[in-house]
Amino acid sequence: MALQCINPDGITTPETYSHVIIATGTRLVFIAGQVAEDSEGRLVGPGDMTAQSHQVFANIGRALAAAGARPEQVTKLTIFVANYRREHLDMIEQGRVALFGDHKPTDTLVGVAALSHPDYLLEIDAMAVTHDVA
Numbered sequence: 001m002a003l004q005c006i007n008p009d010g011i012t013t014p015e016t017y018s019h020v021i022i023a024t025g026t027r028l029v030f031i032a033g034q035v036a037e038d039s040e041g042r043l044v045g046p047g048d049m050t051a052q053s054h055q056v057f058a059n060i061g062r063a064l065a066a067a068g069a070r071p072e073q074v075t076k077l078t079i080f081v082a083n084y085r086r087e088h089l090d091m092i093e094q095g096r097v098a099l100f101g102d103h104k105p106t107d108t109l110v111g112v113a114a115l116s117h118p119d120y121l122l123e124i125d126a127m128a129v130t131h132d133v134a
Contacts, residue, residue, distance in 0.1 A: 007019050080112050084110075
């Protein structure tokens with residue numbers, strides 16, 4: 001499996017994601033929207049975007065591992081942020097870097113009025129491309 005990250009000429013190069021990823025592989029892995037709950041279903045970090053970001057990305061990492069995928073194989077994220085404000089970006093980025101390091105999958109950030117529970121601040125889903133496992 002190979003990923004080629006591209007930031008085309010004529011489009012500003014983003015710091016935290018890639019505009020285009022070309023993926024070659026034989027297996028797609030889709031991770032459902034993850035929220036800031038621990039393994040017991042308890043909310044982590046009520047009112048704290050940074051804490052929730054770390055938990056959400058940790059949950060994505062666990063889901064990837066369960067599917068036999070690695071963070072560097074993620075091609076796309078969709079990030080839903082309740083009551084989005086620009087200052088949330090740095091808080092979200094902390095959790096993202098904890099999981100992905102220098103890997104920059106494509107992403108879409110969507111500000112929403114609310115998520116499925118009033119205390120959730122963040123929900124993120126992911127897609128990865130891997131090789132088939134024998």
